[in-house]
Amino acid sequence: xxxxxxxxxxxxxxxxxxxxxxxxxxxxxxxxxxxxxxxxxxxxxxxxxxxxxxxxxxxxxxxxxxxxxxxxxxxxxxxxxxxxxxxxxxxxxxxxxxxxxxxxxxxxxxxxxxxxxxxxxxxxxxxxxxxxxxxxxxxxxxxxxxxxxxxxxxxxxxxxxxxxxxxxxxxxxxxxxxxxxxxxxxxxxxxxxxxxxxxxxxxxxxxxxxxxxxxxxxxxxxxxxxxxxxxxxxxxxxxxxxxxxxxxxxxxxxxxxxxxxxxxxxxxxxxxxxxxxxxxxxxxxxxxxxxxxxxxxxxxxxxxxxxxxxxxxxxxxxxxxxxxxxxxxxxxxxxxxxxxxxxxxxxxxxxxxxxxxxxxxxxxxxxxxxxxxxxxxxxxxxxxxxxxxxxxxxxxxxxxxxxxxxxxxxxxxxxxxxxxxxxxxxxxxxxxxxxxxxxxxxxxxxxxxxxxxxxxxxxxxxxxxxxxxxxxxxxxxxxxxxxxxxxxxxxxxxxxxxxxxxxxxxxxxxxxxxxxxxxxxxxxxxxxxxxxxxxxxxxxxxxxxxxxxxxxxxxxxxxxxxxxxxxxxxxxxxxxxxxxxxxxxxxxxxxxxxxxxxxxxxxxxxxxxxxxxxxxxxxxxxxxxxxxxxxxxxxxxxxxxxxxxxxxxxxxxxxxxxxxxxxxxxxxxxxxxxxxxxxxxxxxxxxxxxxxxxxxxxxxxxxxxxxxxxxxxxxxxxxxxxxxxxxxxxxxxxxxxxxxxxxxxxxxxxxxxxxxxxxxxxxxxxxxxxxxxxxxxxxxxxxxxxxxxxxxxxxxxxxx
Amino acid sequence: xxxxxxxxxxxxxxxxxxxxxxxxxxxxxxxxxxxxxxxxxxxxxxxxxxxxxxxxxxxxxx
Numbered sequence: 001x002x003x004x005x006x007x008x009x010x011x012x013x014x015x016x017x018x019x020x021x022x023x024x025x026x027x028x029x030x031x032x033x034x035x036x037x038x039x040x041x042x043x044x045x046x047x048x049x050x051x052x053x054x055x056x057x058x059x060x061x062x063x064x065x066x067x068x069x070x071x072x073x074x075x076x077x078x079x080x081x082x083x084x085x086x087x088x089x090x091x092x093x094x095x096x097x098x099x100x101x102x103x104x105x106x107x108x109x110x111x112x113x114x115x116x117x118x119x120x121x122x123x124x125x126x127x128x129x130x131x132x133x134x135x136x137x138x139x140x141x142x143x144x145x146x147x148x149x150x151x152x153x154x155x156x157x158x159x160x161x162x163x164x165x166x167x168x169x170x171x172x173x174x175x176x177x178x179x180x181x182x183x184x185x186x187x188x189x190x191x192x193x194x195x196x197x198x199x200x201x202x203x204x205x206x207x208x209x210x211x212x213x214x215x216x217x218x219x220x221x222x223x224x225x226x227x228x229x230x231x232x233x234x235x236x237x238x239x240x241x242x243x244x245x246x247x248x249x250x251x252x253x254x255x256x257x258x259x260x261x262x263x264x265x266x267x268x269x270x271x272x273x274x275x276x277x278x279x280x281x282x283x284x285x286x287x288x289x290x291x292x293x294x295x296x297x298x299x300x301x302x303x304x305x306x307x308x309x310x311x312x313x314x315x316x317x318x319x320x321x322x323x324x325x326x327x328x329x330x331x332x333x334x335x336x337x338x339x340x341x342x343x344x345x346x347x348x349x350x351x352x353x354x355x356x357x358x359x360x361x362x363x364x365x366x367x368x369x370x371x372x373x374x375x376x377x378x379x380x381x382x383x384x385x386x387x388x389x390x391x392x393x394x395x396x397x398x399x400x401x402x403x404x405x406x407x408x409x410x411x412x413x414x415x416x417x418x419x420x421x422x423x424x425x426x427x428x429x430x431x432x433x434x435x436x437x438x439x440x441x442x443x444x445x446x447x448x449x450x451x452x453x454x455x456x457x458x459x460x461x462x463x464x465x466x467x468x469x470x471x472x473x474x475x476x477x478x479x480x481x482x483x484x485x486x487x488x489x490x491x492x493x494x495x496x497x498x499x500x501x502x503x504x505x506x507x508x509x510x511x512x513x514x515x516x517x518x519x520x521x522x523x524x525x526x527x528x529x530x531x532x533x534x535x536x537x538x539x540x541x542x543x544x545x546x547x548x549x550x551x552x553x554x555x556x557x558x559x560x561x562x563x564x565x566x567x568x569x570x571x572x573x574x575x576x577x578x579x580x581x582x583x584x585x586x587x588x589x590x591x592x593x594x595x596x597x598x599x600x601x602x603x604x605x606x607x608x609x610x611x612x613x614x615x616x617x618x619x620x621x622x623x624x625x626x627x628x629x630x631x632x633x634x635x636x637x638x639x640x641x642x643x644x645x646x647x648x649x650x651x652x653x654x655x656x657x658x659x660x661x662x663x664x665x666x667x668x669x670x671x672x673x674x675x676x677x678x679x680x681x682x683x684x685x686x687x688x689x690x691x692x693x694x695x696x697x698x699x700x701x702x703x704x705x706x707x708x709x710x711x712x713x714x715x716x717x718x719x720x721x722x723x724x725x726x727x728x729x730x731x732x733x734x735x736x737x738x739x740x741x742x743x744x745x746x747x748x749x750x751x752x753x754x755x756x757x758x759x760x761x762x763x764x765x766x767x768x769x770x771x772x773x774x775x776x777x778x779x780x781x782x783x784x785x786x787x788x789x790x791x792x793x794x795x796x797x798x799x800x
Numbered sequence: 801x802x803x804x805x806x807x808x809x810x811x812x813x814x815x816x817x818x819x820x821x822x823x824x825x826x827x828x829x830x831x832x833x834x835x836x837x838x839x840x841x842x843x844x845x846x847x848x849x850x851x852x853x854x855x856x857x858x859x860x861x862x
Contacts, residue, residue, distance in 0.1 A: 213808065
């Protein structure tokens with residue numbers, strides 16, 4: 001198919017290609033009225049610095065926000081739930097602005113007061129994409145502020161979730177505990193030096209001073225910094241199993257008890273240095289491992305997608321109403337680009353519903369009056385009215401989300417099961433040592449038992465695990481795979497069956513392939529087709545118009561559109577019709593209607609266009625590579641038209657399933673799991689939500705992390721999907737590194753134990769042994785995992 | 801003896817001061833957003849020509 005190549009013009013505001021229209025203003029070009037308006041607003045207030053900091057910093061304004069969209073913000077009840085603080089003059093409010101992406105955004109949003117003097121201050125949190133605004137509510141209102149943000153291209157995203165729950169604050173206690181542990185550790189080390197180096201007889205009195213100082217400094221470590229270990233150990237004991245934190249908590253308490261005894265009885269200096277050191281290192285590991293991606297949410301439910309309020313029509317008046325207050329029987333008004341929050345009957349208007357958010361299918365579906373619309377679709381086009389059939393809580397979408405009542409059983413990390421054996425062995429050794437020494441020298445038995453318990457603490461295992469996990473999470477994050485937590489690494493490593501969703505995952509929503517079957521036609525006819533198609537707002541027409549767009553525009557006469565069937569008109573003295581098979585040929589087609597457009601020119605029928613989703617680049621190569629190690633299935637909600645094509649591309653052993661409902665996908669994964677397989681699900685839309693939850697590891701694919709993704713164990717940026725096999729390899733390396741460093745730590749432990757069992761382990765050796773073993777393990781795990789990442793060709797640094 | 805005691809107290813209290821500063825900085829949310837402060841400090845503070853006073857941009861919230 002030949003298309004004319006033209007030089008493209010970039011919009012000065014958003015940097016996007018000017019496709020449909022080009023607007024000139026002085027020496028600047030804009031792709032749409034919206035972008036131009038934003039520029040004018042900024043120009044008037046002397047804020048054009050915005051365009052100097054970054055090239056084309058804006059986001060496209062092609063989809064205009066209707067004027068009274070934020071009228072619900074005048075509602076007192078809604079206001080109260082959004083506002084964080086209010087006094088007689090000022091109101092503090094925080095808006096989520098998903099458009100924030102560069103330093104220009106930051107600059108402009110923090111200069112809001114220059115646009116509107118009622119704004120007292122505004123401060124951006126870049127990582128959370130939030131702006132905290134303080135404004136004077138006597139002269140301005142919440143709605144005005146929201147509209148001000150919208151007018152400069154930053155439309156606040158206000159969802160039902162804002163109404164229902166406060167955002168969880170960042171957990172800072174771990175950082176405090178780490179800080180305190182670091183402080184105590186450093187000071188105890190300082191105070192211990194005289195002890196290590198030996199004191200002269202004359203200075204013995206100072207020894208007490210240092211020892212008691214250490215005792216006091218170790219108290220915060222014991223009582224505050226070690227809290228996470230006690231809590232985790234207690235939690236596991238309550239569930240009647242031993243996790244790795246149990247022996248560690250025991251070792252911390254034993255070390256302190258033994259040291260306390262030594263100091264008070266004046267028999268030694270204790271092991272305060274080792275105790276605080278190991279707690280400090282373990283906390284560092286824990287902080288690294290639990291570093292979360294603030295800007296991402298893995299726990300989204302439907303409330304974060306739904307608007308906070310919709311317009312209800314009552315007695316011919318439009319009343320903005322908070323979503324939970326919508327009742328069955330209400331008539332609601334849905335505007336262009338708004339999400340349908342309830343199941344309802346279409347009573348007025350032409351519905352063109354984009355279900356991409358539910359199914360991943362990007363082409364909108366046409367619905368006639370009287371048809372039932374399910375929640376989750378987005379209306380594109382004119383306003384429609386709906387009669388509410390089911391409330392938000394009962395709608396199809398909500399049930400889709402909640403249909404998995406069973407929670408996944410808490411997974412036990414291999415580290416925990418490993419440490420359990422380890423703990424029993426250590427207990428046995430301690431008992432044997434005690435028995436042995438009680439025969440020979442009763443006084444030494446207590447010493448030996450405590451030393452064994454202290455030295456054999458599996459902290460090295462915990463350290464290697466948390467540092468490796470932390471590093472793996474960080475490297476994967478730099479490569480655009482964001483995992484929910486460290487446990488997910490293990491889950492992914494054990495997977496042996498990968499299930500892909502097709503639409504939106506293997507295919508991209510951003511491009512379509514247009515094929516023409518029939519007699520080839522001339523450029524002139526192509527131009528006519530484009531000119532005719534440009535008249536219609538139907539998504540298929542838009543695609544054709546874009547594909548065949550030519551310089552010399554033809555005028556269209558006698559344009560006629562039959563909704564849901566096709567369009568016709570006279571272009572360049574030719575009668576051209578585009579539409580469904582029935583509209584053009586008079587016969588219903590055997591092929592699937594949704595993706596074919598028939599053409600007729602002057603009554604003759606050259607052929608039809610079929611529009612297919614475009615497969616992501618290199619996706620087939622990637623699946624072929626994965627096929628060598630994993631079983632692969634592909635589930636699709638679409639019809640069978642792609643079966644032959646896919647089977648030819650991927651080979652016969654890839655299982656393909658079509659016409660899959662969300663529930664079918666979930667059942668298929670359950671079925672695989674009952675057969676003993678570990679399943680990873682890779683999907684994108686809400687129709688995969690159940691399957692993503694059910695799978696051992698559910699990865700949501702998204703075009704951009706600004707988009708919303710269903711609840712999952714991990715989020716992968718779509719353009720990285722073709723590197724999946726490298727990521728999977730890398731997660732497998734994780735376990736190997738942990739095990740290797742565990743073997744090393746056992747070696748240390750054996751050396752330590754051999755001293756301890758003989759009863760000759762001096763404080764000096766213990767003091768050197770413990771931190772050095774920890775440090776070497778940290779270095780080993782970090783080095784090994786980073787090296788492996790390099791071998792697999794993963795990036796080390798974040799690429800912006 | 802008493803000199804060493806004094807020195808110990810002094811050194812630990814200086815360290816405690818830094819610990820306090822660290823805890824305060826975490827608590828006041830200075831590490832919540834690590835992206836914007838380095839960008840923010842590079843912005844030129846143009847003297848506002850038409851309206852507003854530019855000092856407000858620097859006023860910290862809460």
